[in-house]
Amino acid sequence: MSNLEDRIVTILMESPADAYIIHKKIDNCSMNDLNKILTKLYCRKIINVYDHKKSKRTGLDYPVYCLSTLKSIVNDARVLNTATMVAGMTSERVVEYKFLYRNLNSSRAHQCILDIGTGNSNMVESLMVHSNNVWKVIAIDLVRPTSRNHNNFFIMDGRCMGFASNIFDVVICISTIEHITNPLTSKNIAINMRGEMRVLKEISRILKINGKLILTLPFGKTNLMIPQYRIYDNLAVNYLVEKNSFNILKQEFYLFDLKKGIWKRHSMKNFDFNFIPDLYPAYIHSPICLCLLMKKA
Numbered sequence: 021m022s023n024l025e026d027r028i029v030t031i032l033m034e035s036p037a038d039a040y041i042i043h044k045k046i047d048n049c050s051m052n053d054l055n056k057i058l059t060k061l062y063c064r065k066i067i068n069v070y071d072h073k074k075s076k077r078t079g080l081d082y083p084v085y086c087l088s089t090l091k092s093i094v095n096d097a098r099v100l101n102t103a104t105m106v107a108g109m110t111s112e113r114v115v116e117y118k119f120l121y122r123n124l125n126s127s128r129a130h131q132c133i134l135d136i137g138t139g140n141s142n143m144v145e146s147l148m149v150h151s152n153n154v155w156k157v158i159a160i161d162l163v164r165p166t167s168r169n170h171n172n173f174f175i176m177d178g179r180c181m182g183f184a185s186n187i188f189d190v191v192i193c194i195s196t197i198e199h200i201t202n203p204l205t206s207k208n209i210a211i212n213m214r215g216e217m218r219v220l221k222e223i224s225r226i227l228k229i230n231g232k233l234i235l236t237l238p239f240g241k242t243n244l245m246i247p248q249y250r251i252y253d254n255l256a257v258n259y260l261v262e263k264n265s266f267n268i269l270k271q272e273f274y275l276f277d278l279k280k281g282i283w284k285r286h287s288m289k290n291f292d293f294n295f296i297p298d299l300y301p302a303y304i305h306s307p308i309c310l311c312l313l314m315k316k317a
Contacts, residue, residue, distance in 0.1 A: 022057075024046065024049060024054075024057055025057060025060075025061060025066075027045075027046055028042060028046070028054075028057065028058070028061065028067075029061075029066065029067075029087065031045055031046075032067060032085060032086055032087050033087060036070040036071065036084050036085060036086035037084065037085060038073060038082060038083065038084045038085065039051065039054055039055060039058060039082065039083075039085075042054060042058075042085075052303075058085060059140065060140075062085070063140050063142075063165075066087070067085045067086065067087055068085070068086055068087070069083045069084070069085060069086075070083075070084045070085060070086035071083075071084040072084060075281075077280075077281065080114065080281070080282055111195075111303045111304050111305075112195055112236065112238075112274075112283070112304055112305065112309045113194070113195070114283055115274045115283045115285075115309055115311065116194050116195060116236045116309065116311060117194075119234070119236065119272060119311040119313075120192065120194065120234055123232070123234055123270065123313045124147075124150075124190070124234075125189070125190065125232075127150055127151040127152070127154060127155070128151075128154060129154070130154055130155070130156075131155055131156070131189035131190060132155075132156045132158070132187060132188050132189050132190075133147060133155055133156070133157045133158070133188065133189065133190045133191075133192065134157075134158050134159070134160070134183075134188045134190070134191045134192065134226070135147075135157065135158070135159040135160070135192045135194075136160055136161075136178045136191065136192065136193045136196055136219070136223075137160075137161055137178065137193065137194070137195075137196030137197075137199075138159035138160065138161050138165065138173070139161060139165055140165045141194075143157070143159060143192070143194075144157045144158075144159045144172050144173070157172060158172050158173075158174065159172060159173050159174075160173070160174050160175070160176040160178065160181070161173075161175065161176075162175065162176075162177060163175070178193075178196070178200070178219045178222060178223075179200070179215060179218040179219050179222060180218070180222065181222050181226060183226045184226070185225050185226060186225075186226070186227070186228050186229070187226060187228070188226050188227050188228065188231060189227075189228055189231055189232070190231065190232045190233075190234065191223050191226070191227055191231070191232070191233045191234070192234050193219075193223070193233065193234070193235045193236070194234075194236050195236055195237065195238070195305065197216050197219055197220075197235065197237055198237050198238055198249040198250045198251070198252070198305065199248065199249050199250075200215035200216050200218075200219055201213060201214065201215030201216060201250065213256060213259065213260065216250075216260060217260070217263060217264070220260055220263075220264040220266070221264055223264075224264050224265055224266065224316055227316045228316070229316060230315055230316060231315070231316045232269075232313065232314065232315055232316075233266060233312075233313075233314045233315075233316070234311075234312070234313055234314075235311075235312045235314060236309060236310065236311045236312070237252055237257075237309075237310055237312075238250075238251045238252065238304075238305035238306035238308070238309060238310070239251065239252055239253070239257070239273065239306060239308040239309065239310040240252075240253070240306045240307065240308045241253070249305055251305065251306045252310070257310065257312075261312075261314065265316065265317040266314040266315065266316060266317060267314060267315050267317050268312060268313070268314050269313045269314060269315050270312070270313040271310065271311065271312050271313070272285060272310075272311045273285065273286050273287070273288045273308060273309070273310055273311075274286065274308065274309045274310075274311070275307060275308055276300065276301075276304055276307040276308070276309075278300060278307070283309065286308075288308075
């Protein structure tokens with residue numbers, strides 16, 4: 021382990037602590053870097069989430085960490101433990117994972133689930149625990165995550181997946197699709213979104229009839245020049261859905277309150293996009309997060 025990791029472990033040997041307490045005891049380390057290290061230690065199962073506190077400033081719950089040997093987290097099979105899935109993160113995942121949980125099928129029903137762009141998340145483990153291993157959960161990404169060491173992960177491109185057709189009951193795509201194509205390479209929407217179109221076409225192919233897609237993405241001003249990801253407007257979302265034979269069953273918009281630092285569900289009816297700030301925290305893609313539940317037609 022690195023020196024910083026050793027110091028964090030030493031602090032947690034004394035007693036459980038949140039990131040703010042740990043940060044006060046460590047010099048020359050930004051809060052952003054500390055959260056990254058905590059997430060890595062959590063993914064490597066060196067530390068665990070002991071409890072949660074509610075921030076008086078933001079209203080958000082944030083994790084209190086401990087060494088893994090101090091506590092084994094008890095997972096209730098009836099409730100998906102989204103809190104452990106967002107450990108160390110304060111981004112859109114707070115609302116995205118809760119939307120995911122609310123729209124999953126019964127944990128008692130046998131089904132096959134695919135998570136596209138899993139990264140270093142605990143998605144596979146959390147869903148399998150939630151279903152008491154009734155669900156078969158598979159994850160793919162372009163690079164093998166440092167925390168992933170099981171047979172349910174495959175290195176695979178979402179634009180050309182090596183799965184048979186009509187085999188998945190649910191496909192999950194959390195804040196992934198916006199990274200597929202370099203944004204705004206052309207004014208022609210068909211050219212500008214061809215990467216996402218290939219992913220949606222593949223998802224439609226591998227989903228069973230009436231299979232569900234849970235998709236989340238950043239929503240707002242499409243003219244923002246951000247090279248790492250795209251932000252979608254109504255035109256882009258409708259193009260994605262209609263061209264790939266999906267029906268929207270549910271859509272929820274969440275607006276990030278800059279003053280309070282929390283996500284709030286918001287109606288987009290008659291929304292004035294001129295009120296969307298151009299400057300917002302670097303750990304979110306857009307001040308608006310769109311969560312979609314769709315069904316293969």
